[in-house]
Amino acid sequence: MRRRSDKVFYAGLFALAFFLTAAALTSCANTAASRKKTLESAKSSVETAYLATKAVVDAFDAWGKQHQQDLVDEAKSQKAAEEAVAEFRSQRKKVDKAVTVAYASIAAAAGSLVLFEADKLSMTELVLRLTETVESVLSLKNAIRDLQGGG
């Protein structure tokens, strides 16, 4: 499950990154037609990024639940079990924060598209906003990897 969610995640990021590259290359052709095409591509990319992020987070949460169960199974005492799960949950807070930031970033990217559609945001600014989204989602992936690697 973990590898499948990785593929979904990177597919989503690739879609977003591909859009960013295409937008950068066509930014000089700021015609109404090109903006409309860019907008449609961006909407699809943002939605793909959201679905990919959700897939990774859902997979992580399933792993986290099983990991805690494993800790309980291994524990020799109630105190040991409680301390082990408490330590895991403490470490998981970093992922929790990254999840919130990633989703907020995606929501803000969606908001940027509204401004772009209303001609209140330039292509360059849109690209910058979506770049921030990619960065926040990558940070989430790294936070998950760090926890799973050390867990």
Place this chain on the structure above:
Amino acid sequence: MDWKTLAEALVLGLDMINRLASSKSDDALDRIRELTEKMVGNSSVPIGTLKPDEILAEVTARATRVAADDAEIDRKIAEKFKNRDG
């Protein structure tokens, strides 16, 4: 709040969220959650097929699921060692 104002608030809010995320404060997560909830409020303005409030609702929904899973683990701990002691 009209959808254009909402969109502007979302974009500006991202900067604040990034600053909170990099802070060392223990309650940064709660503050981020509060900020994002305030930004979209009850908005149902669709962005393509994706609504900002649906995106942010997933944060709360996920937190609820994780809390439920954690509670289940806590019960299993109690059951395991109660049976052992009993």
